Amino acid sequence: MDLPEADVGIISGGVRTEEMKELAKIMRDKVKILITLGSCACFGGIPALANLSSKEDLLNTVYSTKTTDKTDPPSVEIPPLLDRVYAVDEIVKVDLKIPGCPPAPGVIAEAITALLEGKEWSLPERSVCDQCGVIREKKAKVALKRAYEPADFDPAQGLEAMRCLNEQGILCLGPATKAGCDPKEPRCVKARMPCRGCFGPIREGAKPMVDMMNALTSVGLNPREVEDRMALFNRYIGGHNNLRVLPQKKR
């Protein structure tokens, strides 16, 4: 595969196949500044939830269903799958990371402008909670609820009149997620939905699993009650070995 030389290259999407790995390497050689755009490229994103299952498990599920005839996975002219989904920066060096699912337009503009002016740019190491104006009383008023239960809020008033979602028992990943999805207040919480962590960990290498356990315990919730917590706390960041195949629980 041949690519033209360029000053700036943008990659969206994680690395799943040998072909993509090869493409990422070629692109690294041909461009001066490599940007990863979106959570898939930065951390693995939603497709990296597949890292919870082995490659064989994936192929078996997709190619032998109850309602279709069993077939073998195609092999002719198809690039082989890698063992798991990788974030782009696990394969090649990345100069600029713009996370988000989807990335906020303001953040893209900010990053590109900084690039044109020759300045360094990265998102500040602040959590979504630092930016969120809800009422916090440091003590959850109820036990954890399931996510379909609506939050208690007054639609006529802003976030400053709503109780923190975690304290309402609706699990929100704000404490372990980087701020920046909106210049003023977090986008999902503004729509009265809990944050799901698409901007990734607050610092490079931080583990939201640990941060969330601490945050929940500190308001008096039991993190062990969280359904499916491995996948939930690492929803968008399954690359970087955050999600792996776990041994099956005995029932």
Add this chain to the structure above:
Amino acid sequence: MKMGKKLILSPVSRIEGHVQINLDLDDGGNVAECRTQVVNLRGFERFCLGRPVEEMPRITTSICGVCPTSHHMASAKVNDVIFGGRTNVRGKKVERAHGGNTLCH
């Protein structure tokens, strides 16, 4: 077997995902064989299993960048059925406007 020319259309744009079309041409330049191939496997079929159903509206939207709305609405409606939620008239109108919006873009 004597191989003629090979044409590869990759990537096929205006669809979300990774598809390529391979055409094998014979010596006369006619199409001898044609294959449409999906060159990536993400495995939504597998990793949606075991996740709470109310998380689906925000997982399945990533299936496709052209029609995330359809996937969102489908999973939201499934949740309505499972948990016995009912959409009021205004909600229904928002749903329709949202769906129509997808058709436009």
